[in-house]
Amino acid sequence: MSGETVPPSVVLLDIEGTVSPISFVHDVLFPYARARLGAFIASHSGEPDIAAALAELDDMTPGAQPVQTLHALMDRDAKVGPLKLIQGRIWAEGFAAGALSGRFYPEVAPVLLAWHAAGLALAVYSSGSEEAQRLLFGHTEAGDLTPLFVGFFDTRIGGKREAASYAAIARALGRQPAAILFLSDAEAELAAAAKAGLMVCQLVRAEDGTAPSAAHPHAPDLASVAARFGLPQPS
Numbered sequence: 001m002s003g004e005t006v007p008p009s010v011v012l013l014d015i016e017g018t019v020s021p022i023s024f025v026h027d028v029l030f031p032y033a034r035a036r037l038g039a040f041i042a043s044h045s046g047e048p049d050i051a052a053a054l055a056e057l058d059d060m061t062p063g064a065q066p067v068q069t070l071h072a073l074m075d076r077d078a079k080v081g082p083l084k085l086i087q088g089r090i091w092a093e094g095f096a097a098g099a100l101s102g103r104f105y106p107e108v109a110p111v112l113l114a115w116h117a118a119g120l121a122l123a124v125y126s127s128g129s130e131e132a133q134r135l136l137f138g139h140t141e142a143g144d145l146t147p148l149f150v151g152f153f154d155t156r157i158g159g160k161r162e163a164a165s166y167a168a169i170a171r172a173l174g175r176q177p178a179a180i181l182f183l184s185d186a187e188a189e190l191a192a193a194a195k196a197g198l199m200v201c202q203l204v205r206a207e208d209g210t211a212p213s214a215a216h217p218h219a220p221d222l223a224s225v226a227a228r229f230g231l232p233q234p235s
């Protein structure tokens with residue numbers, strides 16, 4: 001362990017660019033949802049959560065067709081609740097049909113299993129909806145990894161660039177912020193988490209072309225995070 005004195009007891013994980021390649025999210029998941037938005041809305045608009053999401057979209061762009069608004073939000077990769085809810089519901093159908101499965105970097109499942117076996121608490125914080133997070137971790141090549149996690153947090157707890165969101169996650173987990181290590185590829189998210197008192201480490205994935213931050217420690221994969229923060233390695 002270099003520099004750090006007390007190893008974390010909780011690891012909080014981002015998804016895109018941290019445990020899953022950006023290309024999987026942008027070239028597989030997003031197009032899958034985009035191609036099905038119209039049909040999904042036509043057949044689910046009467047469901048209360050979808051009706052509420054459509055009303056939120058209408059507030060954003062009054063009078064516009066919801067599919068148009070969703071396309072515009074997707075074009076700028078907006079991390080907003082109604083889009084993430086609808087994407088998650090479309091992915092749920094894809095996972096259920098066997099058309100989608102999760103893609104993770106190869107060391108992720110073995111490292112998470114080792115951390116869990118050693119008693120570390122694991123949690124997820126992603127812009128993807130809680131439902132989508134559970135689907136992804138429920139359909140990995142190593143099987144269903146959802147039992148490894150004590151919490152799945154999405155932007156309903158707050159934005160990922162807001163320090164208050166990380167303080168709220170610490171409270172929800174019943175832990176001190178300083179006991180939590182947050183892993184993300186995004187510098188603005190790491191800055192917000194550090195401001196809330198969490199330990200942070202940036203994942204700089206070669207496949208994603210992540211630019212290393214000068215402000216935070218960084219590592220190329222989860223095994224290197226383990227080495228740096230005194231966490232267990234897979235056997």
Ligand SMILES: CSCCC(=O)C(=O)COP(=O)(O)O
Nearest residue numbers: 015016126127128132133136
């Ligand atoms: C099944 S998770 C989908 C990920 C997603 O929708 C997204 O916007 C990625 O955001 P992240 O916060 O994980 O970088």
Ligand SMILES: [Mg+2]
Nearest residue numbers: 014016017185
């Ligand atoms: Mg990310």
